Amino acid sequence: MAVFTEVSFDEATSFLHALGLGQLQSLQGCAGGIENTNYFVDTDQGEFVLTLFERLTFEQLPFYLHLMKHLAERGIPVPNPQAAPTAGVVAVKPRKGAAAAKATALTDVRPGDILHSLKGKPAAVVNKLRGSSELKPLAAHCAAVGEMLARLHLAGRDFDQQQPNLRGLAWWSETVPVVLPYLTPAQRTLISSELAFQHHVTASSAYQSLPRGPVHADLFRDNVMFNTDSAGGHSDQLTGFFDFYFAGCDTFLFDIAVCLNDWCIDFVTSEYLPDRADAFVAAYQAVRPLSAQERQLLPAMLRAGALRFWTSRLWDFHLPRDAAVLKAHDPEHFERILRQCLRQPYSVSA
Numbered sequence: 001m002a003v004f005t006e007v008s009f010d011e012a013t014s015f016l017h018a019l020g021l022g023q024l025q026s027l028q029g030c031a032g033g034i035e036n037t038n039y040f041v042d043t044d045q046g047e048f049v050l051t052l053f054e055r056l057t058f059e060q061l062p063f064y065l066h067l068m069k070h071l072a073e074r075g076i077p078v079p080n081p082q083a084a085p086t087a088g089v090v091a092v093k094p095r096k097g098a099a100a101a102k103a104t105a106l107t108d109v110r111p112g113d114i115l116h117s118l119k120g121k122p123a124a125v126v127n128k129l130r131g132s133s134e135l136k137p138l139a140a141h142c143a144a145v146g147e148m149l150a151r152l153h154l155a156g157r158d159f160d161q162q163q164p165n166l167r168g169l170a171w172w173s174e175t176v177p178v179v180l181p182y183l184t185p186a187q188r189t190l191i192s193s194e195l196a197f198q199h200h201v202t203a204s205s206a207y208q209s210l211p212r213g214p215v216h217a218d219l220f221r222d223n224v225m226f227n228t229d230s231a232g233g234h235s236d237q238l239t240g241f242f243d244f245y246f247a248g249c250d251t252f253l254f255d256i257a258v259c260l261n262d263w264c265i266d267f268v269t270s271e272y273l274p275d276r277a278d279a280f281v282a283a284y285q286a287v288r289p290l291s292a293q294e295r296q297l298l299p300a301m302l303r304a305g306a307l308r309f310w311t312s313r314l315w316d317f318h319l320p321r322d323a324a325v326l327k328a329h330d331p332e333h334f335e336r337i338l339r340q341c342l343r344q345p346y347s348v349s350a
Contacts, residue, residue, distance in 0.1 A: 003029040003030070003031075003037050003038070003039075004036075004037045004052075004054045005037045005052050005054070005119055005121055007027070007037070007039060007050070007052070007118065007119065009024065009027055011118070011119065012024055012027050012039065012041060012050065015050070015109070015116070015118050015123070015125075016041065016043055016048075016050075016125070018084065018109035019082055019084050019085070019109060019116070019125060020084070020085040021043050021045055021046075021048060021082065021125065022043035022044040022045035022046075023043055023044045024041060024042075024043050025042045025043055025044060026040075026041070026042040027039055027040075027041055028040045028041075030049075035054065035055060035245060035246075036051050036052060036053050036054050036055075036056075036245065037051065037052040037053075037054060037121070038050070038051050038052075039051075040128065041125075046127065046128075047127070047128040048082070048125050048126065048127055048128055049079065049125065049126050049127075049128050049242075050118075050123065050124075050125050051123065051124050051125075051126070051245075052118055052119065052121040052122070052123050053121060053122040053123070053124075053245070054121070056122065056245060057122070058115065058117075058122050060163065060166075061115050061122050061124070062115060062161070063161050063162075063163040063247070063248075064244050064245050064247055065081045065114050065115055065124055066114070066159075066161060067156065067159055067161070067214055067244060067247055068080065068081055068126070068244050069081055069114065070155075070156070070159050071152060071155055071156065074155040075151075075155070076148070076151060076152050076155050076241070077129070077148075077238070077239055077240035077241065078152075078240060078241050078242065078244065079126030079127055079128075079129060079240070079242050079244075080126060080127055081114035081115075081124050081125070081126050082114065082124075082125045082126065082127070083112055083113060083114045084109045084110060084111050084112060084113050084114075084116065085111065086111040086112050126242075129225040129239055129240035129242055130225065130227060130239045130240070131225040131226050131227045131228065131237075131239040131240075132225060132226065132228060133221055133222045133223075133224060133225060133226070134221060134224070134226045135221050135222065137221060137263055137276065138236070138276075139275045139276050139278075139279035140236035140279070141226065141236055141238075141263070142263045142264060142276040142277070142279045142280040142283075143236070143279040143280060143282070143283035144226075144236050144237075144238040144283070145219070145224055145238065145259060145263060145280060145283075146259070146279070146280035146281060146282070146283035146284035147283040147284065147286065147287055148238055148241065149216070149219065149241075149255060149256070149259060149284060150283075150284045150285075150286075150287035150288040151287055152216065152241065153211075153213060153214075153215070153252045153255070153288060154287065154288055156213050156214035156215075157213050159213070159214050162249055163248050163249060164248050164249055164250070165215065165217055165246075165247075165248035165249065165250040165254070166246070166248055167217065167246055167248075167308060167312060168248070168250060168308075169198055169199065169202055171311075172195055172198070172307060172308060172311050173195065173199075175311050175312070175315055176191055176192065176195050176311055178315065178319070179191075179311065179314040179315055179318060179319075180192070182314065182318045183314075187335065190335070190338070190339070191307070191310065191311070194303060194307050194338060195307065197300075197303070198300075198303070198304050198307060201297070201300045201304070206293045206296060206297055207251075207293075207297060209291075209293050210251040210252070210253055210291070210293055210294060210297065211251065211252050211253075211291060211294070212249060212250060212251045212252060213249060213252065214247060214248070214249055215247060215248065215249070215250045215251075215252060215254060215255035216241060216244060216246070216247055216255055216258075217246045217247055217248060217250060217254065217255060217258060218243060218245075218246040218247075218258065219241060219255065219258060219259050219262075220258075220262045220263075221262055221263060223241060223242055223243045224238065224240070224241055224242075225238070225239045225240045225241075225242070226238055226239060227239050251301070252288075252294075253290075253294045253297060253298060253301045254301050254304060254305065256281075256284065256294075256298070256301070257298065257301035257302045257304060257305040258305045258308075258309075259280065260272070260277055260280060260281075260302060260305075260346060261302060261305045261306055261309070261334075261337055263276060263280060264276040264277035264280055264346075265337060267333075269340075270333075270336040270337050270339070270340040271340055271344070272340070272344075272346040274346075277346055281348055290348065295347070295348045295349075298346070298347060298348055299341065299345035299346070299347055302341045302345060302346060303338060303341045303342070303345075306334050306335075306337040306338035306341055307334075307338060309334040310331060310334035310335050310337075310338060313329050313330070313331035313333070313334060314331045316329065316331075317329070317330075317331045
């Protein structure tokens with residue numbers, strides 16, 4: 001999350017009023033992430049997240065928003081996009097004057113829609129999930145994520161919209177040449193050889209037979225919520241997955257690999273932590289057992305996950321966009337994970 005497009009209190013008030021979400025009480029820009037403009041908003045009807053999409057288009061966004069609603073309706077704890085009411089909006093007291101009139105003019109909300117427009121940008125509002133992210137997970141947290149990810153994969157099988165993973169192999173192939181000038185000779189050799197390897201993998205019959213469907217594709221520690229106890233200690237009660245704006249149709253194995261590369265890695269050594277990784281995989285398989293091809297190709301998909309995020313972080317780091325609130329991620333983190341995948345890959349026994 002970040003703030004690229006400033007939204008004033010009056011603009012947010014008008015927008016939320018049009019959605020029938022009550023009187024705005026507070027508006028706070030979010031600093032995490034690097035793709036969209038995000039605000040936490042509190043109204044007299046609840047807590048929500050307002051997102052203005054900076055890269056995704058009006059044509060691309062229905063896939064993400066309808067996928068979230070599809071999963072929410074099937075019991076997966078994800079943010080549920082708020083539809084504009086068809087009638088009966090409860091009156092609030094918007095501010096008066098020129099600023100309020102301008103704010104109203106910048107809002108485009110149509111009855112029944114879950115994709116809206118604010119300040120000329122695609123926009124959506126979802127309910128805010130309870131809890132907080134667990135940035136120092138234990139094996140129990142990894143198991144909870146593994147179980148829920150498998151449930152998500154099964155719940156998405158009857159989703160009727162299709163969109164490829166827009167940060168998949170085609171995007172890596174376009175972006176790697178753009179970032180090559182910023183790399184050392186050793187880095188250029190590594191990233192180019194890995195890209196060639198991934199092209200080889202995706203052409204194989206084993207890869208073509210992998211189970212696939214809608215995937216989150218970005219399920220890092222900061223995109224999952226857990227409840228914490230009153231003493232502020234650990235809790236393994238998972239309360240939701242969020243930030244689905246990298247989702248797409250891809251192999252379920254890629255989604256698993258992205259999780260293992262974040263939840264089950266020692267951030268200092270970049271080594272896989274067997275207790276966490278085994279807990280994640282065992283919990284996932286208790287819901288959806290892995291196929292023989294998935295077990296075979298897991299090491300290759302771990303490399304694919306590392307390449308994907310090394311590439312995107314290089315791009316964001318060396319070719320940043322202006323933002324009012326923005327925190328760039330360290331690209332070398334995923335370079336280290338890729339090298340670890342090559343030295344000592346994690347694998348699942350039959």
